[in-house]
Amino acid sequence: MNRFMKSLLAKYMLIIIVAILVVQLAYLLVGSIAIFGFNLQDDEDVDTQVVEDNWHRDASNMKNITDDKIEKLFKNWKEKYPEAGMFWVNAEGKLVVEIDATEGLPDEWTPVFTASFIKERYNGNPFTVIAFVGDKEKDGFIVIEIPRNTFDPPILKASERFGYLIIIGVIAFILLFIIVSFLFFRSIQKRLLKFQDSMGIRDVDGLPVEVEIKKEDEIGELEKSYNQMVDELRESRKRQQQEENLRRELIANLSHDLRTPLTKVRAQSYTIMQEELSDQGKQAAKAIETSITNIDRLIENLMSYTLLMASKYKYDPKEMDMSRFVRESVATWYPAFEKEEFKIDVSLDSLGQWMMDPIWMERILDNLFQNVLRHAKSGKYISVKTESREQYDSIIITDHGPGMKQESHEKGAGIGLTIVNMMVKGMNLDWKIKSSEQGTSIQIIRFR
Numbered sequence: 001m002n003r004f005m006k007s008l009l010a011k012y013m014l015i016i017i018v019a020i021l022v023v024q025l026a027y028l029l030v031g032s033i034a035i036f037g038f039n040l041q042d043d044e045d046v047d048t049q050v051v052e053d054n055w056h057r058d059a060s061n062m063k064n065i066t067d068d069k070i071e072k073l074f075k076n077w078k079e080k081y082p083e084a085g086m087f088w089v090n091a092e093g094k095l096v097v098e099i100d101a102t103e104g105l106p107d108e109w110t111p112v113f114t115a116s117f118i119k120e121r122y123n124g125n126p127f128t129v130i131a132f133v134g135d136k137e138k139d140g141f142i143v144i145e146i147p148r149n150t151f152d153p154p155i156l157k158a159s160e161r162f163g164y165l166i167i168i169g170v171i172a173f174i175l176l177f178i179i180v181s182f183l184f185f186r187s188i189q190k191r192l193l194k195f196q197d198s199m200g201i202r203d204v205d206g207l208p209v210e211v212e213i214k215k216e217d218e219i220g221e222l223e224k225s226y227n228q229m230v231d232e233l234r235e236s237r238k239r240q241q242q243e244e245n246l247r248r249e250l251i252a253n254l255s256h257d258l259r260t261p262l263t264k265v266r267a268q269s270y271t272i273m274q275e276e277l278s279d280q281g282k283q284a285a286k287a288i289e290t291s292i293t294n295i296d297r298l299i300e301n302l303m304s305y306t307l308l309m310a311s312k313y314k315y316d317p318k319e320m321d322m323s324r325f326v327r328e329s330v331a332t333w334y335p336a337f338e339k340e341e342f343k344i345d346v347s348l349d350s351l352g353q354w355m356m357d358p359i360w361m362e363r364i365l366d367n368l369f370q371n372v373l374r375h376a377k378s379g380k381y382i383s384v385k386t387e388s389r390e391q392y393d394s395i396i397i398t399d400h401g402p403g404m405k406q407e408s409h410e411k412g413a414g415i416g417l418t419i420v421n422m423m424v425k426g427m428n429l430d431w432k433i434k435s436s437e438q439g440t441s442i443q444i445i446r447f448r
Helices: 008-037 048-060 067-080 111-121 154-199 218-274 279-309 322-339 358-375 415-426
Strands: 085-089 095-099 127-132 141-146 318-321 343-347 353-356 381-388 392-399 430-436 439-447
Touching (some): 008 154, 008 218, 048 067, 048 141, 067 085, 067 095, 067 141, 111 127, 154 218, 218 279, 279 358, 279 415, 318 322, 318 358, 322 343, 322 353, 322 392, 358 415, 415 430
Parallel strands (some): 343 381
Antiparallel strands (some): 085 095, 127 141, 381 392, 392 439
């Protein structure tokens, strides 16, 4: 129950209940004003039959009729009914006394006009009562005219008199309800937008940060669940980092441990090759030496990859003549390609100064040249060229091998190309690979 009372649904239901109560109170207020707030007639006066009976009674009780007595009678009734009009016509048909009566009354009343007047006013508006004065008809008759709306119920009078106020009040209440509802949902929208913005904030580790919980409603529960997810994510990242550190330490130790016996094997292999061997023995010793070289290279790649992933591989960029650097690197590998009977096509134009780490770039080129020797040996071709465009400069290494999609007996886990990718990106360069059955082309790009 306590949780429900703190919910957004409970708050909006409270707004609706308050609105209903305000409407009811408004009706009660209007009714109270209509009945007690205005100076209207008493219940006994609002009955037309009572008015008619009292008028006849006062008229018949008059004796020794004079103008003053008639005027006094009219004034007494005027106090009760301010809207009333009255007049007296004597026995000779003359209009003698008149107070606020209907306009256009004749000074001389003929029997025909009197009959027409009575017929016209019967059940008409204003309400009209005609009574003979005294107990004899010789003193004429008196007439009272009261507007029909005088006898309307108090609530109807209040509606007619203050109807515009009621309409204004209803409109004002509707507007108030709309404004309150708008503010209510606007506050929800603001909280959701703030929550959305908070979800986009990251700490130094790139993880989302917890949001502040201010209210224990549905949005508050959502924020609480989000914070719980952030905590779980942090714990998961912490475990992942611990496992990653353990894995890197294991790889580093394993690489070190492997290199020690590998050095001994290399020494023994060299000793064996110094002995007199058969052709088959020499071929086997050469295969051992090749395998040792490959294992040593794989260990080096594994160490480099581990250091790069841990951001511990030293990066020291310098401005260097890129064309000259590539030419020197190709010259280093020239004997290896010549030994394997490769056709070597080198065309290097000036690329200007590049900001790069020479050790990183040397490692990139070594890995690419090594891949050509290992996987594109059947093509017997390598091309190293430069290309300059308005937007970029680039180095293009091309071979005529079977392509990267073809299976190779020397195909590994791809750590070499992964290292190339990481180092190229680390020096703010880009690269592209195009590979088919006719060969592979790798382009290293520096945008201007």
